[in-house]
Amino acid sequence: MLPELLWIVGLYVAAALLVSAIVRRSSRKGRRHYVLVAGNHQMQIEGYIRTLQHFSRRTGTDIGITVLLDRSTDETGPILERMARRDSGIAWVRRNGSDDVRQEYEKDCERTEAMVESSAADSRVVWLELGQDGKRLNI
Helix, strand or coil: CHHHHHHHHHHHHHHHHHHHHHHHHHHHHCCEEEEEEECCCCCCHHHHHHHHHHHHHHHCCCEEEEEEEECCCCCHHHHHHHHHHHCCCEEEEEECCCCCHHHHHHHHHHHHHHHHHHHCCCCEEEEEEECCCCCCEEC
16 A cells, blocks of 8 residues: 555655646747836836736746837936836936937837846847827837
8 A cells, every 4th residue: 555655655646747848948938128218107007017017927928028118308317227226127228319310210229129138048029119198118
């Protein structure tokens, strides 16, 4: 009776290890990196980031978050700075104003893409442009 019991326990342990390995492997394939293009979103930015982090924990998906701060004149920058200090999965880039807005925006996008690709080479990148009025989320 004891040998049969040990076999059953051993098979359960082996099955648990196999399922754990499969879940870890599939979660690496499901890695996502979100790039949020934000402006004056001091009232919403923390909520957006917390929602993405909650999604990550709930689904077991590994995520990274980069915020491209576009011509923000409110407290969005300091909020992002505080959040990035506390969480290594959050990065942000501030866009500076210039005469040639389109050219600078394209440079910022290239720089952000390079930063995202270097930190998440095997991930799927999802760009989210937050509405200019701070109330819309364009996906």
